[in-house]
Amino acid sequence: MRLALRLALRNIFRHRGRSLITISTITFGCVALIFVGGFFEDVSLQMREAYISSQLGHIQVYRRGFNEHGRKEPYKYLIDNPDVVKALLRTFPEVQYATSRLQFSGLLSTGIKTATFIGQGIEVRNEKTVSRDPGEGTRAFVKKNPESLPMVIEGRGLSDVGAYEILLGKGLAENMKAAINSPVTLLTNSVHGAINALDVNIRGVFETAQKDFDDIFIRLPLATAQRLLSTRSVQSVVIKLRRTEDTERIYKSLARMIKVKKMDLELRRWEDLADFYYKTVALFQTFYRVIRLVVGIVVVLGIFNTMNMSVMERITEIGTIMALGARRRGVMILFLLEGLLLGCIGGGVGTICGIVVVRAVSKVGIVMPPAPGTTSEWLATVQIVPSIILSTFVLAVLVGGISSLYPAYKASRLQIVEALRYR
Amino acid sequence: MSIIEVKNVCKNYTLNKITVPALKNVSLDVAAGEFLALAGPSGSGKTTLLNMIGCIDAPTSGEIWFDQQNTGGLDSDALADLRAQKISFVFQNFNLLPVLTAVENVEYALFSKSLTPKERRKRAEAALDSMGLLRLAAHKPLEMSGGQQQRVAIARAIVREPLVVLADEPTANLDRKTGQEIVALMRECNRRQGTTFIFSTHDQKVIDVAGRVVSVWDGEVHS
Numbered sequence: 035m036r037l038a039l040r041l042a043l044r045n046i047f048r049h050r051g052r053s054l055i056t057i058s059t060i061t062f063g064c065v066a067l068i069f070v071g072g073f074f075e076d077v078s079l080q081m082r083e084a085y086i087s088s089q090l091g092h093i094q095v096y097r098r099g100f101n102e103h104g105r106k107e108p109y110k111y112l113i114d115n116p117d118v119v120k121a122l123l124r125t126f127p128e129v130q131y132a133t134s135r136l137q138f139s140g141l142l143s144t145g146i147k148t149a150t151f152i153g154q155g156i157e158v159r160n161e162k163t164v165s166r167d168p169g170e171g172t173r174a175f176v177k178k179n180p181e182s183l184p185m186v187i188e189g190r191g192l193s194d195v196g197a198y199e200i201l202l203g204k205g206l207a208e209n210m211k212a213a214i215n216s217p218v219t220l221l222t223n224s225v226h227g228a229i230n231a232l233d234v235n236i237r238g239v240f241e242t243a244q245k246d247f248d249d250i251f252i253r254l255p256l257a258t259a260q261r262l263l264s265t266r267s268v269q270s271v272v273i274k275l276r277r278t279e280d281t282e283r284i285y286k287s288l289a290r291m292i293k294v295k296k297m298d299l300e301l302r303r304w305e306d307l308a309d310f311y312y313k314t315v316a317l318f319q320t321f322y323r324v325i326r327l328v329v330g331i332v333v334v335l336g337i338f339n340t341m342n343m344s345v346m347e348r349i350t351e352i353g354t355i356m357a358l359g360a361r362r363r364g365v366m367i368l369f370l371l372e373g374l375l376l377g378c379i380g381g382g383v384g385t386i387c388g389i390v391v392v393r394a395v396s397k398v399g400i401v402m403p404p405a406p407g408t409t410s411e412w413l414a415t416v417q418i419v420p421s422i423i424l425s426t427f428v429l430a431v432l433v434g435g436i437s438s439l440y441p442a443y444k445a446s447r448l449q450i451v452e453a454l455r456y457r
Numbered sequence: 458m459s460i461i462e463v464k465n466v467c468k469n470y471t472l473n474k475i476t477v478p479a480l481k482n483v484s485l486d487v488a489a490g491e492f493l494a495l496a497g498p499s500g501s502g503k504t505t506l507l508n509m510i511g512c513i514d515a516p517t518s519g520e521i522w523f524d525q526q527n528t529g530g531l532d533s534d535a536l537a538d539l540r541a542q543k544i545s546f547v548f549q550n551f552n553l554l555p556v557l558t559a560v561e562n563v564e565y566a567l568f569s570k571s572l573t574p575k576e577r578r579k580r581a582e583a584a585l586d587s588m589g590l591l592r593l594a595a596h597k598p599l600e601m602s603g604g605q606q607q608r609v610a611i612a613r614a615i616v617r618e619p620l621v622v623l624a625d626e627p628t629a630n631l632d633r634k635t636g637q638e639i640v641a642l643m644r645e646c647n648r649r650q651g652t653t654f655i656f657s658t659h660d661q662k663v664i665d666v667a668g669r670v671v672s673v674w675d676g677e678v679h680s
Contacts, residue, residue: 036574037565044556354552357513358613359541359569361534450513454548 042371045344046379052340057380059336060434063329064384064426065391070325071422072392073400074318076415078311082278082304085311088242090304091133091272092281093288095119098300100269108138109225112267119271119299122291128280133160134268136259140222142252147210151252153200153220155259155268158192189214189238196257199237205249207239214238220252224264232262281305330433333380337437341373345445352445353453362446369442370435377434381427388423392416459522460620460653461487461510466519468505468676479505480516481676487655489620492647494667495657502676503657504625510655511544511623512536524620541569545614547624547643547656551606553598559609560585560594566613584616585609588642604635608642615646622646624656628663640666 046053086092096104100111113119116134123132136155141148192201200220202212212218217233224230234254241248260266275284285303292299305312345352352365360368396415404411468480480502487493487510495503508514509521512528521528524543528536545566546552553562563581572580585591588608598606607627614622624643628636640663647654647668656663657673664670672679 037561037568040561041554041557041565048556350550350552351554354546354548354554355565356537357511357540357546358566359537359539359544361537363534364537451508454513454552 038368038371039375042368042375045348046372046375052343053376056336056340056376057383060333060377060380060430061384061387063333064381064430065388066329067326067426067429068385068388068423069392069395069416071322071426072416072419073414074322075417075419075422078315078318079417080412080414081311081314082308084242085308086274086278086304088244089247090307092275092278092304093273093285094302094304094307095123095271095273095288096269096300096302098298101300101302108269109263109265112136112225112265112269113271113299114267116268116271119297122295123271123273123288126284126287128275128277128284130274130276131160132271132273133157134256134271136256136263136265136267136269138222138259138263140220142206142210143219143221144210144212144216145219149206149210150250151206151220152250153222153259153262154251154253155256156192156253157256158195161253185240185242186238187241189236192237192253192255195255196261197237197255198232198234198258200234200252200254200258201238201240202236203248203251204239204241205245206252207236209249212236220254220262222262224262225267226264228264230262230264232258234258278304326429330429333430333433334437337373337376337434338441340376341369341438341441342444344372345369345441348445349448349453349456352448353450353456356448356450357454365448366442366446369445370438373434373436373438373442374431375434376438377431380434381430384430385423385427388426389418392418458489459486460489460524461485461655462520462522463506463510464520464522466506466509466516466521468502468509468514469517478676480509482519483676483678485671485678485680487621487653489653490647490651491653491655492644492666492668493653493655494664494670495655495673496659496664496667496670497657497673498659501673503673505676506673506678507623507625507655507657510621511546512540538569541617543620545617545619545622547607547610547614547622547627549626549629551598551603551610551630553606553609553613555598558595558597559590559601559612562598562609563613563616566617570617580616581612584612587615587646588612603631604638607631607635607639611639611642611646615650615652618650619652621653621655624654626657626659628658628660633662636660637662637666 097111097113104111120132123129134157137152139150139152142151186201187204192199202210214236216236218236219231219233221229221231240253256268275281281303285301289301292301356365399413399415402412402414463483463485466480466483467478470477470479483506495506497503505514509516512523523539528539531539554565557565560578560581563584564577567577567580582591582594585594588611590605590608590612593601593605601609627643628639631639643654643656644666646652658664
């Protein structure tokens, strides 16, 4: 086997120029796959974290029945004792923060213009870390300097637990032509059905990654929202974990605990609510599969051409080794070995080059235009994904083998006498 | 005792729907240890007969028995194994593998033997040494003269101690002096190891060295 390997390796480098071109083709294909795969992974990752940070958290806790009937009767399914829930969550070291929210809808009036809105009562102190809230930057959806871009794009963030102030989403602020520090009136139904109004000041304008969100949402302190709705309850407790990867485990533990303690609660994971994210990831995966197929075909043709020429040039040699007693299968293995070695060398070099290119590009970053439904430019990097690197290498080796199947078969079917006579 | 028995062998080739007989009812016995020349002009059927004996071509009719075994019933793998164990070839154009060195070419012939790499290398070097070529062990075929290449080819043929070495015009591409040296080396191996040599030639000086001469004319054998 050692001699067969040596023979295969030397035959590969017999025509250095030709082999270098073939290896370059494989290398280029591997770099392309590692780069594109890593890029898609980064986009998906950024999108996931943006969803979790800005809106969903990792897990949301609701009163039992909210997800089924809450749309019709939202105030019937409020959590009356959020502090008990939070105390329970504090027993999990994986939980970074838990914060209460109260969501409602109503009319917003400046005196000149009126618009519908969805209000989100938030715990100001907690939401600074749970959401990409005023003053806090994240690496996602940020142009050039990911850590410093303020999400409050005008005015200032919410100041106090019970202040009569609100933040307007960018689109809503533009629509209302509302000035910072100007008063507006919020009009809504209380949880008991009465119409209630509250005068508040516009403290600032925020922008998230989601244009739909910015066009309709306002944020205000939870206590202010509770006053407006005449309640002390909250609608949900949003949990932010330290690591997204722990979501499923913590979700299961919490669900078990809720069942054991017979609490009147239900849970939703971020995955259950991020439909757009999953559709986008599925789209990327389809793109990636198509790109992999195209790259694979190009590489197959490249190696096939090289191996076919190699067989044609070595007909007499094939006749000789068969006359020496090599079985047809042995000849086939010899050429397959050459194809696999070509794939190994190209895949190895391609993997190394791919990692180098990915690292270099990630250092600089790629400024991307706003994604569909979003408003901000953002800085993409390229992830080094071990599974993509491994699968690319395996693909290169497999493609090497597959491309040499027919040439190897052709070589093994040669008639010895004719092969020896061939000049 | 006969090591090879050729019984009423015919071989026809079909070219453009025309059947051309290459061998016509040939019968031949070769005893173990013989140094046999197949003599005859080009196109007489010598190479075809050698190919049949070497199990790299099949007769149209007739039988070939090799070491008491009818080769007609053997499949491709069995024939390959038979060649690997008992038959070696020396070709007119030497047919060394150009990417391997002289010693690796000789080693390659031992692929079917269960030997350690060390033992394989030792035997290959010994075979090269017997041809006086150990100093060129690391040279590739293109770095050697025709005579040197043919000596490497003989080392490759004898290294696995076959029953029969078949040599097709082994001196045709060599000058007269080198050709005689090559035949002398083959004769020496035949005497020393008792290996049967069958070679085709039309060179009278080579024919003179043969232990037995079989004439092949127009596809027929005349002993």
